[in-house]
Amino acid sequence: METLVPMDPAAEQPVVEEPQVCLPEHCFYAFDTLFCELTKKKPLPPTFPDEKYALFVTWNTRSSRPGRAPRLRGCIGNFEPMPLHEGLAEYALISAFRDSRFKKIEEWELETLECDISLLTDFEGASSYLDWTVGVHGVQISFPHPTSTSSSEAPSPLSSSTSVPTLQTYRRSYSATYLPQIAPEQGWDKIETIDSAIRKAGWNGRITEDVRRSIKLRRYQSRKCTVSWEEYVQWRKGNGGKI
Incomplete structure (x- = not known):
């Protein structure tokens, strides 16, 4: 007769390994x-x-x-x-x-x-430039030229700029990415990673909170x-x- 052994809830469960994707x-x-x-x-x-x-x-x-x-x-x-x-x-x-x-x-x-x-x-859309985890996610950022976040009719709540952008300004946008391993390798936190990505994208002006908040971020693994x-x-x- 088969003996049934009750499962101990505290017992360690077998680890199911994910199939290797990159070979x-x-x-x-x-x-x-x-x-x-x-x-x-x-x-x-x-x-x-x-x-x-x-x-x-x-x-x-x-x-x-x-x-x-x-x-x-x-x-x-x-x-x-x-x-x-x-x-x-x-x-x-x-x-x-x-x-x-x-x-x-x-x-x-x-x-x-x-x-x-x-x-x-x-790949996932992030709710903000901080909505990702160092060491888990890569980040792909895009953002408009900072002066294009303001308007001659009504200022954006994300920008303190009062300048009126030109048509050429509206056409300019920036983008960059960092793979998941980059931030841990460099010892960066989230803001340091984002600021470095902003520079990598080609923005040479002052990096303000307005600039960071204008970022559209996709995270990925x-x-x-x-x-x-x-x-x-x-x-x-x-x-x-x-x-």
Whole structure:
């Protein structure tokens, strides 16, 4: 006869792990795209499902000194979901060659690189510029030119400006984003992150509470994976590719 054992409410429940969204294979494929573009070798075909995601491809240069964090070498992505086979290949090269903050990545640098893929999920509109959690959410901000928040007919409650904007002013708007890991890496709180994003967007004037309150913010989460050059080489050789 089967014995029924009562469940202890205080007993630890089994942890159900979420399926891994971002895979090392995504990083290997991006690395392979860059490697083959620079060396004219034959790329290996992708082996992962061609699902659609908004994504960012980041290249970092690893320090030769132990304990030092890698340095950013290029990072560009897209907020519109796109098939991974196309998106990872496209943005692997865009972030390597067209990030205006850096020179193009060259072949001699490959051995110093690591590849970081971020697949973006859980996009939500936020109620204010503070409606997000450091270390959990990335932030995507957009805001109008601060003088366009006032009107010649009636001043906005969000602005103390009394100037009358021109048509050109109305046309100007700003936008920027930070991935979820950026604020913790920099040691920023919410306001420091938002103020940095405002500067990143291109606003060089005074950052007032009026400017912050004019922000439209979308928060999102990220599933991330990183591989080194050595891991990529092992993967490529193991799948019949030449180095």
